[in-house]
Amino acid sequence: MQPSQVFTPRSHEVNTAMYIPRPDLEASLKRALKSSRHVIIHGESGTGKSWLYKRVFFEQDVHIEIANMANAVRLGSITKECLNNHDRHEAALKTHYDEAKEGSVGGGLIGGKLSHTGHFALGQKEPFEMYLAAIRKRAGKNTACLVLDNLEAILEHRDLITELANMIILVDDERYAQYDIKLVLVGVPSDIRSYFTQLEHLAPVANRLREIPEVDRLSEDEAHALITTGFFDLLNYTYVGPNMKRDFLRSLCWYTNRVPQHLQELCLEIAEVAESRGGTIDEDVRSAGVYEWVRSSMMSQYATIEKNMNSRSTKVGRKNQAIYAIAHCDRDSFLHSHIEAIIRRLFPSSTRGITLNVSQILTELSTSKSPLIRRLPDGPEYRMYDPRIRVTGRAMLKLDPATESIIKVDIRHYH
Template sequence: MFFRKSPEEVFTPRVKDVNDDMYIHREGLERALSRAIRKHKNIVVHGESGTGKTWLYKKIFSELDVYYEVLNCATVNQCGSVSDAIGYLVARLEPNEKVGHEEAKGAEGNAGFAKGHLEHTSQYRKSAPDNYLKLVRLIRKRAKSKKAFLVVENLEHIVRDKDKISELSSLLLYLDDEVYAESNVRILLVGTPNNLRDYFAEVDETQTIINRLQEIPEVSALSKHDVVELAKKGLFKILRLDFVEDRPRNFTEWYFLNAISWFSINIPQYVHDICLEVALEASDDGGRITRKGYTQALRNWVQEALVAENSRLEKNINSKETRHGRRNQVIYTTGVLSQNEFSNAEVEESLREHFPTSTEGKTLNVSSNLIELSNGTHPILSKTPKGNRYRFIDPKIKIMIRWMLQKNDDERLVVKKFDESIKF
């Protein structure tokens, strides 16, 4: 079987550079980011892990010829502070900063005349005490006349550390400072929380930081249509794989593409992950996508990518099989909700819809269950800063809930073991 490209060249969930062949244009987000770049505020790009935040800003920066450097918040944690992480970035960008020279003049007598020479002794030093000022000046020097940004990636790693958020807040306030503004380098914040402004509001009651931030709409999951088109393009158009139907077992192309959408919860990174596994299985089977290969591909992905989420979820689920176990019902309900963030009332409304018989006329203690699921050593939910809404600590947990909890016609929830949950 001839492949124009290899599967790993087509489906690239974690590569540094944007894969133009498999990039899904989202006009609204692209327009919002492009306009924000033209304004004079720091920018916030937020969305669940794997939704394409990095590819979005890299794509637009490339199209608009914007220069940028990246500060990863994982480095901030490793260094212990924002300032030290910036110093590390400065040292990496310009390890030896030449700051001047001393002139040493030597005189030598020779044949009745003086011969002078200059010996230039270069001096080097480490980054200046004000690491951020040094950084923005260095970025401006490299950017020349281009627009320039410092991208702060993976902000979720430090949002709950008030000291680090306070440090970062100070940098955001330099937007209008005469000394710093001279370099005209703005900050692009990238992270998973959809309420990053609230975290900064906790350390700045005057709202001065908020007034210097512009938040574009959430970078959310793709539409089902986009996922289907992405999978078809990669698997059939670029890799030219053949699809082998098994109609007696309902394995049709329609079912297959919709299954990719369902199991990936339409998150681009997971779409790439699953399709890569499918393509690798197909490449070992003469370029054919079969029901057996598809099932094995899903099994491979689950066992590789969701082991940690399975373990975490098992610690929160009550028992093997329950009829009216409210905790399990709450977990199941959060997994089938379409939105990524939800309140007590929204979970209760959905719970009553999915379990009408067991909830009729009952007072449900949903709030208590959600609190328990967001606390302890193995939480599956996290509270928003205001404390009245919840979201999954990782969207993979939502996938695991869909696979592990099965609701029967009598509203009984069957909890599958890990191995059972990946048999389709």
């Protein structure tokens, strides 16, 4: 097997051999599927929302059709994106039908079957009802879901939010309810329901939605399972080094913050290096993989961090220490006191007895031209501006213990 067949960081298709089960989330999703309400799946980018529902729905024989909200923005309407989808499904059916007709064996049989499941006539129905009816027809007797993925794309578009709210109300309307289609809303923001409560007359929409727990980064055991399955079970690589696998597992979890997409990206880079060196992993292969990963996937975050760093000449480099501490912070959202505690722990000599103005530094980092962090709208907490900044910081910033200063690894010239 090749590394790229094992580690598939950007694959839309679930790679069954590498899928790491997430029992709690899978169970919540199955329960939500059985309830009468529509479902919300939320979590940061790359945490595995799409793989989760694809896996669970496949297992449960659920028929799904996926509409991409980024495309809805482009087309100016969710319904248009749905119709686009419908045309694609029909075209696929038609190709299947034509191929079957041309084939010499069994053509009649497949053709006969398609004559009642095939092309859906537009008829007199309004487009959304037509689409729901078509999904029902394609799903047969199976549970059917219309997934609206990448929901974050429409959140700035009030007209599309209103369209979505109306769709949610409509699918439960008597005429439309006969098709029995469940909506599944998938996106990054944590409180999707609140977007509807802000809109007059649309507050009841929130009651029709059921949220499963946040799709978060992997647990340690899950991350270890991903690494071990890929490198050692499927690729059959060997690890050489003093603490063997334990250090390897720990450092990959640390660099990627156990976000499945980052983990798969980093594993792929390390595996490519290992492959070129006969399938052996050691310290050297690992660090070459880490730098390749930043270089191939995170150059813009690297540049963002660089722009926010103090120049070399600054004496204490307090801002650099703060950036390093932020990258080391394990919390999704944090206060300046959390960062100050990390700074004091990591840099004891240069902070002893000194007042640190960390809140001022965090303000600077959140209001700079290329912000590293953002302040949450209602409260004193901050979050990373982009979760990739954290993992990039972990890979590119090193601490010089003698001077307690931060050294930036020069990724561009690393060999």
